Amino acid sequence: MFVGHYAAALAAKAVQPKAPFWTYVLGAQAVDVAWAVLVLVGVEKMSLDPRLPGNPLVLSYMPYTHGLPAVAAWALAAGLAARFLLKLPRAAAIAVGLVVASHWGLDFLVHRPDLPLGFGGPKVGLGWWNHPAPEQALEMGLLAVAATAWGWRRGLQGHSGWTTPLFIVLLVGLQLVSILAPPTGGAPQMVIASLSAYLLAALFAWLMDQTERRGR
């Protein structure tokens, strides 16, 4: 799952607008940002198998980023950071934590059984990646529903709303690039490309926060 994760960020911003948008956007992929870093330094393990349907990822070892207890810890840490470092209101900090936690739930739908329930032991995943068309429809559908909620909320707040469609265009563009022109080369190139996409989306969200602040 890639852009589908941002549905959680959009929905959170619609429900709880007091947190800056970038915290939700980074939060939605915080677990994958950590995963990319841990893979690059060799702590977590993955490889690519182009024969697999839908998505070539073979995620053989990632207990520290995608284990269920690990994600709970990341979510708690993000919520605490939002509350005490960024000084967000309590409800907004909880929303940031929930967005981080949502990553596991959404990954559970699409991953093949590679999500550890603990730091070892059984791994789970419903495996929608094996059915690329419905999987893409799921991601785009989640994004469309959340974007509608967000756009509606922003309309109520009296924002002009040009940045909303632009953000969606950016996400869909990134998704299309990942489908039509998957990074060639090995696993490290693929991980670096993913990490760049997560950081680009977060940077764009931060810029949107700045435009909004100026517009106020």
Ligand SMILES: [Zn+2]
């Ligand atoms: Zn993930």
